Amino acid sequence: MLNIMGKKKKLREVANYREELFKNPQLRQLFLELTLRCNEKCLHCGSSCGDVKSEELSPEQYKAFLTQIKEDFGTQDKMLCITGGEPLLRSDFFDIMSSANELGFNWGMTSNATLIDDSVAKELYNCGMKTISVSIDGLEDTHDAFRRTPGGYKKAMNGIESLIKLGKFKHVQVTTVVTHKNIGQLDELFSIFNEMDLDSWRVINIDPIGRAKQYPDLLLTNEDYVKMFEFIRTKRMMGEPVTYGCSHYLGMEYEREVRDWYFLCTAGTYIASIMANGDITACLDIERRPEFIQGNILKDRFKDVWENKFKEFRRDLSDTCEKCKNCSEANFCHGDAFHTWDFDANTPQVCFKDILF
């Protein structure tokens, strides 16, 4: 384990920085949920996407919105994070993203890659895509069962190969959601990914949000969590580009060791999201309650919303939780990630105290 004194010093700096961010938020990542429609029906989907009807904005509406963002915030150091549903299901996808590219925005996408082949990969590059993260949630049978899509694994792997083969993207990443059912496949998955020219492999745990709440048997046990973090750390010790995601405070044992940064949930301070219907919120993984909708881009100017609302997200969750108040790590954890907070019970749904630390 790395130097604890050094870690605490850095975490105190992060805590101070967080306070600054509450006062002076800086928009850096703007998530655009282009659709709720998806050609897969994943058991863990945070947005309960699938074969659903989805309100969607037109390319003209997106162009007007992004022009406004450019006027108010500029495009430098801003990243558009394109997500869904499966964004490529939209027939006007390339119209929307070409506009974003022409306006000067950098953009990346999360996708299941089932609709990507050599020609789509080329088109993605031509309209400015820089980065992409593709979901692979287990070996072939597990992946297809988990995403309830026969043949999904093969299509996704072919899509990834097309992206890699083009060789023009700055980062091609695979993301794996680890569940109690697939945790035993991590080593085999590593063997497969290690043969591919991927830039990184993001390994994250399933969270009790969205559709995953209906499948508690998929959630990780305490032993599973330790196994997953040990797996990531071990790979990183061998110089492999394996990383955990941005969620959750991990305590002194694993903070900074399984990812390149210290925990800081930036929902509402760096991150804003536009839902498929134009509603404005902080992070798309946060429970979709009416009180978290800060406005709508068809009615409100985003800058006004960003500067005058979002108060709900710019506060310390642990301040109102008895369990957190008595926790020695509260100054570093702040109630953990916003998207796993239980707003009814006012307590974190995911807390690694007594599991990892």
Added chain:
Amino acid sequence: MKKTKKTMLTAVTLLSAMNLVPANVLNAAGIEVEEDDSSVESEFVNEMSGVYGPPPIVGDLNYDRSVDAFDMQLMRKAIVNGGGKKYAHVYDLNDDNNTDMSDAVILQKYILGMINEYDDIITTSPIQTTVTTTTREILTTQPAYGPPVYTTGTEVTTIPAPLYGPPEYFSSLEAAKTTTEVDETTTTTTTTIYPSYGVYGPPPTYFGY
């Protein structure tokens, strides 16, 4: 998957913190490090941390959550490439809307612990420590685990660790590396260890610093 200098540095720091394998053993073991362009790497690190990571720290030019010599390397490249306004949004530490040597000097002072804030010069003196070593040669083939094996000589006698400094192992490697030319000669080396390093302490010399 692609190994880069960044992932290898992560490996070395984790392994060294656990007193397992020094970097030269990783190299000897044939773990290949992909030749990469740091400026390109910096761009995608920027973008990926934009998607998945936390906010940047001033002076943390490669967005690895620490301000260190690797950031200095990027700063130098930016200046060599013409500097100016092109890099100013990230590299301009003195807010003069330009990237030039004055920014590099500020960053260097910060990395060395001579200033705590970019506009705040402090008077803390570096800590002087004396390290006595017996010189020896390092075997080219190192064991897979454990400390490096030497042909002759004894271990480093005193290596006080700085407050936030690196594990002692790093220092002992540094001391050992400075004395590989002459065999069976006892020398005294004065090492300057500056305070206020981050988690990992000063960067290891085998990356060019």
